[in-house]
Amino acid sequence: MGAKTALLAFTQGDLRPVLLGTGAADRVKAEHLVREIHPGYAVTPIEDGVLGDWCYPPDDVTYVAMLPGAELLCDRRLILDRPSELPEELLRAGAGRRIIVHGMHSVSDWLCFAVWEDGVLVRSLSLSPDGGIVENIGEPYDFERPYWAGGHPVGSTLTGSPYPLPFHPLELGEDALRALFGFILEGRREPDDVDPFDVPVHGFRVEDPTGEEQAAREAQFVAWMEAAGPPRTVRWGSVQGQ
Structure with missing residues (x-):
């Protein structure tokens, strides 16, 4: 499994029929939404x-699908380890509508998703094998229940130890993506699934004009590299006892 997502949607109802009938593109409205979401940032078309190509865009890039009664943003800045801490300005932008967040990263087996109905958080889940269950708020959705009931065991890890979660986050992540957004990225498609490669999105470079955000991101990467230590090399002869 190698799927990654960073998705946030504001919608009046189910996204699936909206994404199936995408409608005409509107770049002007898309840019207005990006500027509303990121006030003070430099926005360049x-x-x-x-959508299928840009569910997880690079840093400083946002893609937007403008849909009848809904907007869908692909933006790594909008996805948090604790989805319940979604900034107030995003809650205001989605006021009166359903807000859906979905984040997934195949390198760390991390998953999060969350849903607000009329401004009230009804479900938030964030977990990974290294971090455990970071957040678990609200009642699980029906698509989750087989996972929590032990219906999707993972088995042992490469080291032979048991997988630290009762299911694989990316497997649940695909089911969450289908249930909440109407499509999947990996696995067998169902007849009524949306094809994300049929959904057009508008692209924007969105940068902090002060450079502070980019510098903080680089510093975090350097700190991570230092904590990881130098790369280890193993000589074949030493492995064979020669």
């Missing part, structure tokens, strides 16, 4: 694309 870039080449458009399709």
Whole structure:
């Protein structure tokens, strides 16, 4: 499994029929939404694309699908380890509508998703094998219940030790993606699934003009590299006892 997502949607109802009937593109409204979400940032239009390619865009890049009665943003800044801490300005932007967040990263087997109904958080889950269950708020959705009931065991890790969670986050992540957004990125598609490669998105480069955000991100990466230590090398002869 290698899927990654960083998705946030504001919608009046189920996203699936909206994404199936995408409608006409509106770059002006998309740019207005990006500027509302990131006030004070430098916003520059870039080449458009399709949702299937840009569910997890690079740093400083946002893609937007403008839909009838809904907006869908692909933006790594909007996804948090604790989804319940979604900034107030995003809650205001989605006021009166359903707000859905989905984040997934295949390198760390991390998953989060959350849903607000009329401004009230009804479900938030964030977990990974290294961090455990970081957040688990509200009643599980029906698509989750088989996972919590032990219906999707993982088995042992490469080291032979048991997997530290009762299920694989990315497997649940795909089911959450289908249930909440109407499509999947990996696995067998169902007849009524949306094809994310049929959904157009508008692209924007969105940068902190002060450079502080970029510097903090680089410093965090350096700290992570230092904590990881130098790369280890193993000589084949030493492995064979020669």
